[in-house]
Amino acid sequence: MESLTRAGLTPELAHLLNDMPHRVVAMDPRRPYRDPGTLRDEVMFVQSGIISKFKSDGMGRRQIVALRFPGDGILPREGIADYGVQAIVRSEVLVGAAADFDRIVDAHPDLGRFFWRLTQRHVNIGYEWLVNCGRRDSTARVAHLLCEIAVRSGAARDRMINPFTQQQIADITGQTSVNVNRVFADLERQGLIRRNGREIEFRDWSEIRRVGSFQPTYLE
Structure with missing residues (x-):
């Protein structure tokens, strides 16, 4: 245990x-x-x-x-x-x-x-x-989820292994898997993340937190 x-x-x-x-x-x-x-x-x-x-x-x-x-x-x-x-x-x-x-x-x-x-x-x-599904836009929804999963899984702030398929992320954030794929591409183009297989590198942790309106106090 x-x-x-x-x-x-x-x-x-x-x-x-x-x-x-x-x-x-x-x-x-x-x-x-x-x-x-x-x-x-x-x-x-x-x-x-x-x-x-x-x-x-x-x-x-x-x-x-x-x-x-x-x-x-x-x-x-x-x-x-x-x-x-x-x-x-x-x-x-x-x-x-x-x-x-x-x-x-x-x-x-x-x-x-x-x-x-x-x-x-x-x-x-x-x-x-x-709030994430009801008020944030598609990019913010995914950014917020990635930040939350990094904290809840105990990952380092600079990188984590993504446990989800794109369909699972869509099922969490209320989107289609096609749109989730587009959001990931946008996050990479903005220089916020880099993907290497299932590994996600957070290239600017402070900025992706800002994009996702992520305040981790609700996890305490």
């Missing part, structure tokens, strides 16, 4: 969760692990990789509405969930029963406070994504 201790959980509490009955699932990015409309009486913790929550509109077009990195989780809920779960890249996820998780949290209030803070952080990220 190193990912949870890196997220701020004490080793003692992390061991409690690690001792909870669970299985480790290898999630394949080529297919959903959970479809929308299924029971969600389980808890998930990301050990490696990145997983997403997604929803679809009436035309079957997908919108990725949240990401979970190592140390993040998807907590249980009553009844069915209206979102699906799918890996962005091949990921390992600890999956346990809601009843076992609830018993541990009820017995250890510090765990409840930890997950409350984690939930509030995810709410703040969701608000920022709403």
Whole structure:
């Protein structure tokens, strides 16, 4: 459970969760692990990789509405969930029963406070994504996403490995993959990034933050 201790959980509490009955699932990015409309009486913790929550509109077009990195989780809920779960890249996820998780949290209030803070952080990220898709232009949306992913993944400010396909970026930022390709080309022409395969070099971190209106305080 190193990912949870890196997220701020004490080793003692992390061991409690690690001792909870669970299985480790290898999630394949080529297919959903959970479809929308299924029971969600389980808890998930990301050990490696990145997983997403997604929803679809009436035309079957997908919108990725949240990401979970190592140390993040998807907590249980009553009844069915209206979102699906799918890996962005091949990921390992600890999956346990809601009843076992609830018993541990009820017995250890510090765990409840930890997950409350984690939930509030995810709410703040969701608000920022709403502004990103609703008010920023196409270039700013992608620039903001790249800055956020660099910070959340712990990448250096000068470069990172892009974990997304262009279609996944389109599904996050509410665009088409064709338009995302055009935005990347524009960012390169402006001298803000340089691409080498999946590696993205930030050539001017301050400027790409300005273009994306990225203020990282919502990630704290």
